[in-house]
Amino acid sequence: MRATIMYRAGDVRIEDVADAAIVQPTDAIVRVTRACICGSDLWPYKLMEPSESGQRMGHEAVGVVEDVGPEVRRVKRGDFVIMPFAFSDGSCQFCEEGLNTSCERGGFFGVQTPGAQAEAVRIPQADGTLYVLPAPADDALMASVLTLSDVMGTGHHAALGAGVQPGKRVAVIGDGAVGLCGVIAARRMGAEQIVIMGRHGDRIELAKAFGATDVVSERGQDAVERIRALTGGFGVHSVLECVGSAQSMETAMGIVRPGGAIGRVGVPHYDVIPLAQQGFYQNITVTGGPAPVRAYIDELLPDVVEGRIEPGRVFDREVGIEQVPDGYRAMDARESIKVMVRP
Amino acid sequence: MRATIMYRAGDVRIEDVADAAIVQPTDAIVRVTRACICGSDLWPYKLMEPSESGQRMGHEAVGVVEDVGPEVRRVKRGDFVIMPFAFSDGSCQFCEEGLNTSCERGGFFGVQTPGAQAEAVRIPQADGTLYVLPAPADDALMASVLTLSDVMGTGHHAALGAGVQPGKRVAVIGDGAVGLCGVIAARRMGAEQIVIMGRHGDRIELAKAFGATDVVSERGQDAVERIRALTGGFGVHSVLECVGSAQSMETAMGIVRPGGAIGRVGVPHYDVIPLAQQGFYQNITVTGGPAPVRAYIDELLPDVVEGRIEPGRVFDREVGIEQVPDGYRAMDARESIKVMVRP
Numbered sequence: 001m002r003a004t005i006m007y008r009a010g011d012v013r014i015e016d017v018a019d020a021a022i023v024q025p026t027d028a029i030v031r032v033t034r035a036c037i038c039g040s041d042l043w044p045y046k047l048m049e050p051s052e053s054g055q056r057m058g059h060e061a062v063g064v065v066e067d068v069g070p071e072v073r074r075v076k077r078g079d080f081v082i083m084p085f086a087f088s089d090g091s092c093q094f095c096e097e098g099l100n101t102s103c104e105r106g107g108f109f110g111v112q113t114p115g116a117q118a119e120a121v122r123i124p125q126a127d128g129t130l131y132v133l134p135a136p137a138d139d140a141l142m143a144s145v146l147t148l149s150d151v152m153g154t155g156h157h158a159a160l161g162a163g164v165q166p167g168k169r170v171a172v173i174g175d176g177a178v179g180l181c182g183v184i185a186a187r188r189m190g191a192e193q194i195v196i197m198g199r200h201g202d203r204i205e206l207a208k209a210f211g212a213t214d215v216v217s218e219r220g221q222d223a224v225e226r227i228r229a230l231t232g233g234f235g236v237h238s239v240l241e242c243v244g245s246a247q248s249m250e251t252a253m254g255i256v257r258p259g260g261a262i263g264r265v266g267v268p269h270y271d272v273i274p275l276a277q278q279g280f281y282q283n284i285t286v287t288g289g290p291a292p293v294r295a296y297i298d299e300l301l302p303d304v305v306e307g308r309i310e311p312g313r314v315f316d317r318e319v320g321i322e323q324v325p326d327g328y329r330a331m332d333a334r335e336s337i338k339v340m341v342r343p
Numbered sequence: 344m345r346a347t348i349m350y351r352a353g354d355v356r357i358e359d360v361a362d363a364a365i366v367q368p369t370d371a372i373v374r375v376t377r378a379c380i381c382g383s384d385l386w387p388y389k390l391m392e393p394s395e396s397g398q399r400m401g402h403e404a405v406g407v408v409e410d411v412g413p414e415v416r417r418v419k420r421g422d423f424v425i426m427p428f429a430f431s432d433g434s435c436q437f438c439e440e441g442l443n444t445s446c447e448r449g450g451f452f453g454v455q456t457p458g459a460q461a462e463a464v465r466i467p468q469a470d471g472t473l474y475v476l477p478a479p480a481d482d483a484l485m486a487s488v489l490t491l492s493d494v495m496g497t498g499h500h501a502a503l504g505a506g507v508q509p510g511k512r513v514a515v516i517g518d519g520a521v522g523l524c525g526v527i528a529a530r531r532m533g534a535e536q537i538v539i540m541g542r543h544g545d546r547i548e549l550a551k552a553f554g555a556t557d558v559v560s561e562r563g564q565d566a567v568e569r570i571r572a573l574t575g576g577f578g579v580h581s582v583l584e585c586v587g588s589a590q591s592m593e594t595a596m597g598i599v600r601p602g603g604a605i606g607r608v609g610v611p612h613y614d615v616i617p618l619a620q621q622g623f624y625q626n627i628t629v630t631g632g633p634a635p636v637r638a639y640i641d642e643l644l645p646d647v648v649e650g651r652i653e654p655g656r657v658f659d660r661e662v663g664i665e666q667v668p669d670g671y672r673a674m675d676a677r678e679s680i681k682v683m684v685r686p
Contacts, residue, residue: 093577094601094602097602099601099602099626101626102601102602102625102626161628234436249619258437258442258445259437259440259442259445261630264623267623268619268620268623270619270620271617271618271619271620272615272616272617272618272619273615273616273619273622273629274614274615275614275615276592276611276613276614276615276616277611277613277614279616279632280607280610280611280631280632280633281632281633282445282632283442283444283445283630283631283632283633283635284630284632285504285628285629285630286616286628286629286630287604287626287627287628287629287630288623288626289622289623289624289625289626289627290623290624290626292626
């Protein structure tokens with residue numbers, strides 16, 4: 001089958017690999033109908049050290065179950081499923097608490113197991129991992145359903161962590177697909193003011209369509225001052241940190257209001273959280289991490305199916321499997337917000 | 344009147360100062376019946392740079408209202424009051440949210456206004472700041488009532504921030520008065536396992552009396568390994584960080600379970616929060632700061648009055664105003680857990 005392999009920063013290839021096949025009795029094989037490229041894939045696209053064997057990329061997909069191992073009970077051949085970006089057994093103490101991304105037998109697609117930018121993908125812990133759609137999804141909804149495998153659930157996680165509440169002020173750092181889904185999540189939870197922090201015209205327009213009320217395109221201290229001016233001088237109750245750089249984290253600490261919270265979902269490319277004393281004296285909460293999107297699908301899917309939220313609008317380009325490398329290039333060049341892959 | 348002034352690390356003197364007097368129309372004057380020395384006073388006692396004018400110390404007290412300014416409405420002469428360590432107007436947006444330590448017109452005793460290790464103290468924003476006891480407190484309860492001005496409310500804040508829940512595992516870093524009150528708070532919220540981390544025999548005994556179930560006296564990586572061994576390998580759900588050093592914060596990050604939380608109440612003597620990536624991948628929450636103890640008295644006072652909690656047991660020495668310098672010495676030498684001052 002054809003699959004996406006990254007060999008080093010900037011070097012993404014589509015190659016023939018062995019067909020996905022059952023290895024463990026709890027595995028399933030999913031024929032990928034739609035996958036996508038994630039903003040987090042751009043971090044290795046910029047920084048990855050050369051690797052001889054390469055990395056099998058992709059952690060977001062929907063598709064049809066093609067085969068199941070002998071110990072798979074719940075998932076069946078022919079089921080249409082959402083594949084969350086992390087696999088999890090659904091039964092350990094962490095899964096039971098809704099933190100599937102810390103599953104004792106879990107891991108991440110594209111890291112601990114080959115990824116989903118491919119014609120098919122092996123799903124470890126299939127019964128815990130896969131979300132079976134109750135009815136075949138309408139083709140028009142497919143893009144939005146696909147976002148439940150990562151970016152919409154991740155935006156929701158950021159908003160939950162940041163404690164978004166009705167009538168309150170929110171800032172979303174980053175205008176990538178996760179940031180845009182963060183705007184949807186903040187709006188969905190009833191925030192009154194939603195400031196999108198970004199500088200790409202197409203993304204800002206979409207953020208406004210999703211419910212952003214203000215735009216801040218400055219960075220660093222200028223951004224902090226603009227946010228303060230927009231919020232009566234105090235900053236925002238909730239910051240959704242959807243970038244993961246040292247600068248964005250410093251900005252987050254600068255714009256959060258006393259007693260407020262920062263929900264981190266941008267994969268951190270920094271080693272420490274800055275301004276520990278300022279954050280202390282202002283009683284700031286810093287939280288977040290890999291979103292347990294598996295646990296959020298039950299809550300978010302009805303809003304997608306009934307059209308109350310349209311996170312699928314973050315996709316603005318569609319490619320076949322052979323064009324995936326060009327998809328990476330386009331997202332990295334900010335020509336595209338998010339690329340859908342139809343293998 | 345006599346008052347405590349610190350001039351530099353290790354140099355605490357009792358001197359004659361001008362009597363406390365109304366300055367603003369919203370002030371009150373409180374005759375101090377009991378004050379105390381705080382673990383946080385030991386930070387300047389170790390580190391304070393020389394100062395010609397010195398610092399008027401003390402931020403915990405109970406006493407009797409002796410005078411009120413013309414705009415004070417609620418508090419009256421003769422009222423017996425608790426003085427929280429921060430003053431606050433009780434009416435700004437932050438006070439209304441229960442975050443009195445971020446009051447727009449607030450500040451800290453001993454920092455923005457002279458402290459309470461003195462015969463009397465001026466109380467800014469008296470109506471918002473002072474908690475009037477409904478009935479004169481029994482002398483036997485006075486020590487516990489006094490802890491509501493800081494340490495008991497601060498331990499409660501740490502436990503709240505750390506998300507202590509019934510049946511869960513908690514670690515308390517630090518066996519000072521705040522850590523000991525953290526044990527009380529964790530027990531009060533129903534924690535099943537409470538690990539006290541400290542190494543002073545008398546404090547550990549008191550921690551056990553307050554509900555600690557386990558003791559870890561190691562530090563650094565050894566402490567992390569001991570906690571893991573005591574908690575099935577995963578760490579604790581909640582960490583109450585009651586020290587404020589870089590090492591204690593690193594320990595906190597090392598012993599917290601995925602999805603868990605750290606409530607910081609030790610005044611931080613570090614600039615950054617370490618292990619930002621590990622904390623992210625484990626979805627750790629870091630929160631806390633100066634406790635809005637004013638907001639907690641309503642909840643905690645009945646437990647004190649009805650004897651369900653006895654935080655006053657942290658006091659193991661009593662001095663007059665002239666012996667306050669020796670009280671600092673004794674606490675710094677760990678001869679005393681917490682010193683009560685009867686001016």
